[in-house]
Each structure stands twice: as structure tokens, then as C-alpha cells.
Amino acid sequence: MIKVATRKSSLAEKQADIIIEMISDKLNLECEKRLYTTKGDRILDVSLDKIGGKGLFIKEIEIALLKKEADIAVHSLKDVPTELDDNFEIAAVPIRDDARDAFVSMNGLTFFEQRRGARIGTSSIRRAKQLLALRGDIEIVPIRGNVNTRIEKIERENLDGVVLAAAGLKRLGIDAIVTEYFDIEKIIPACGQGALCIETLKNNEFYDMMKVLNKEDIRMCVEAERNIMKLLNGGCHSLVAAYAKIEGDYIYIIGVNEKGGKIIKKDIEGKKENFLELSRQLAKKLC
Ligand SMILES: NCc1[nH]cc(CCC(=O)O)c1CC(=O)O
Numbered sequence: 388m389i390k391v392a393t394r395k396s397s398l399a400e401k402q403a404d405i406i407i408e409m410i411s412d413k414l415n416l417e418c419e420k421r422l423y424t425t426k427g428d429r430i431l432d433v434s435l436d437k438i439g440g441k442g443l444f445i446k447e448i449e450i451a452l453l454k455k456e457a458d459i460a461v462h463s464l465k466d467v468p469t470e471l472d473d474n475f476e477i478a479a480v481p482i483r484d485d486a487r488d489a490f491v492s493m494n495g496l497t498f499f500e501q502r503r504g505a506r507i508g509t510s511s512i513r514r515a516k517q518l519l520a521l522r523g524d525i526e527i528v529p530i531r532g533n534v535n536t537r538i539e540k541i542e543r544e545n546l547d548g549v550v551l552a553a554a555g556l557k558r559l560g561i562d563a564i565v566t567e568y569f570d571i572e573k574i575i576p577a578c579g580q581g582a583l584c585i586e587t588l589k590n591n592e593f594y595d596m597m598k599v600l601n602k603e604d605i606r607m608c609v610e611a612e613r614n615i616m617k618l619l620n621g622g623c624h625s626l627v628a629a630y631a632k633i634e635g636d637y638i639y640i641i642g643v644n645e646k647g648g649k650i651i652k653k654d655i656e657g658k659k660e661n662f663l664e665l666s667r668q669l670a671k672k673l674c
Pocket residue numbers: 463464465466534550551552554555579580581582583
């Protein structure tokens with residue numbers, strides 16, 4: 388029985404179930420879930436950039452791995468810091484769903500159709516700054532909490548809409564409430580958004596077991612995105628974001644950064660095996 392650790396939230400549990408099914412299908416192994424509340428889940432009244440520290444959503448889970456209370460951990464890759472502590476490793480990135488951000492509005496109108504001064508909920512600096520670049524008249528309202536809480540807040544906080552990750556809404560089976568999906572180039576998603584990963588201790592039996600679930604093309608894309616974030620010092624507290632996709636032998640990467648108060652977006656394309664070098668070149672173009 389493989390002990391699978393994840394956060395105690397309906398989305399995290401659903402994500403763990405997806406990976407558990409994959410482990411059962413492809414490796415013919417049985418799993419059981421272990422749920423943990425993380426610091427990021429506990430402190431809900433402070434914005435993430437103010438709580439500070441990296442890996443707010445994974446620390447407690449990593450401790451469970453260290454104590455061998457759990458064998459593997461399942462995370463949304465975007466919640467995982469670009470540099471892990473020495474003991475840990477990402478064994479596999481087995482799936483990536485829709486990486487886009489989605490707009491959920493109260494009145495069914497799209498983002499551009501909203502009234503002047505519309506109140507849009509998000510606590511992500513990346514989302515806020517890119518939304519404001521599209522429409523300077525809107526008001527950004529910080530909202531924290533899990534996906535369901537944030538949707539409830541549309542009504543409770545008298546918002547006109549909220550922006551959430553499409554992948555999360557789809558996994559929860561509530562994507563019918565989406566009013567509009569933002570094009571990737573309009574609102575560049577967080578590095579790794581939509582991808583799930585399996586984290587293990589370094590070089591242990593579970594790492595070897597799980598690494599066969601890795602999908603090389605997805606891995607190259609998310610590593611390119613994460614490398615840009617690392618080189619530009621991005622995180623929850625910054626605008627830095629990137630998205631990569633592979634078609635045939637080629638990888639296309641687009642990134643966004645802030646320079647002198649202005650948002651800049653750049654892209655690059657090349658042979659997919661050069662993903663790291665291409666991400667380095669794109670990071671350079673972005674600063
Ligand atoms: N920040 C929390 C978080 N971490 C991962 C997802 C969505 C699922 C994913 O990106 O895989 C979400 C919710 C959201 O941003 O709306």
C-alpha cells in the first residue's frame with residue numbers, strides 16, 4: 388500500500404485521486420491517501436506574498452515524507468517552489484490539463500463586458516497586474532481560500548467576477564460556471580499551472596517506482612517555465628510568469644515580466660531538446 392500525501396482540500400484530494408488511479412492502471416499498485424493541512428491553508432486572512440516563505444503549501448507534506456508517514460506526495464506543480472530542499476525530488480510530472488486562467492462572473496458577462504470599475508477578485512499579483520494591463524478601470528479585490536470559497540465570495544463580497552485556474556475548476560467538475568477562458572497570451576498562466584507532480588525523497592524506492600509515470604514533453608515545458616521563474620526571481624509575490632508548449636520537435640515559450648512599472652511579454656521558439664537554453668534566452672529578453 389503506497390501512502391499518498393496531499394493537502395486537505397477538495398481539489399487536492401481530487402488531484403490525488405487522479406494520480407492514484409494512474410498508479411493503479413499503469414503500475415498495478417494500491418494507494419491510500421493521507422491528508423495534511425498546510426500553513427498556506429491555515430493562514431487565510433493574509434495575502435500569500437505577506438506570509439512569505441516558499442513552499443507554503445508543501446512543507447507539512449514534505450515533513451510527512453521525511454518521517455515516512457507518506458511515501459509520495461501529489462501537488463499542483465505551481466505550488467511547488469522552483470528549488471526544492473536537498474532531501475526531495477520531483478519524480479514525475481504525469482499530467483497537465485488546461486493551463487489557462489478562467490473568468491467566472493456573477494452576471495454572465497465577459498471580462499471586457501463588465502461595467503467600469505468592476506470588482507474582480509484575485510489575490511495573485513500575476514493575475515492582478517495582467518488584468519489591470521488589459522483594463523485599467525477595474526478594481527482588484529484580494530480573496531484567499533480554496534476554489535469553492537473563492538467562488539462563494541463572488542456573492543458574499545459583492546464582486547463582479549473572480550479569476551481562477553481552469554484546471555482546478557475542471558477537476559472539481561464545476562467548469563460549467565466559467566464565463567470565459569483567457570487566451571494564454573493575454574493572461575500568461577503561473578509557471579506549471581495545470582500540471583500535477585509527484586514528489587518523493589531523493590533516490591529512494593518510491594522515486595524509482597514513480598519516475599516511469601513522467602511525461603517527457605510536459606516535463607520539458609514546465610522545467611522551461613520554472614527556469615524562467617528561477618532566473619527572474621519570481622514567485623507568488625511577483626508578476627513573473629511563463630508558458631511553454633511543444634508541437635512536434637519544437638517548443639514555444641512565452642513569458643511576462645515587469646520592467647520599470649511596465650509589463651513586457653516576449654516569446655521564443657526552438658528545438659525542444661534545447662528547452663533550458665531557450666528558457667535562459669527568454670529570461671534574458673525579459674529583463
Ligand atoms: N493557488 C492555488 C492553486 N494551486 C493550483 C490551482 C489550480 C490547479 C492547477 O493549476 O493545477 C490552484 C487554484 C487556482 O489558482 O485557482
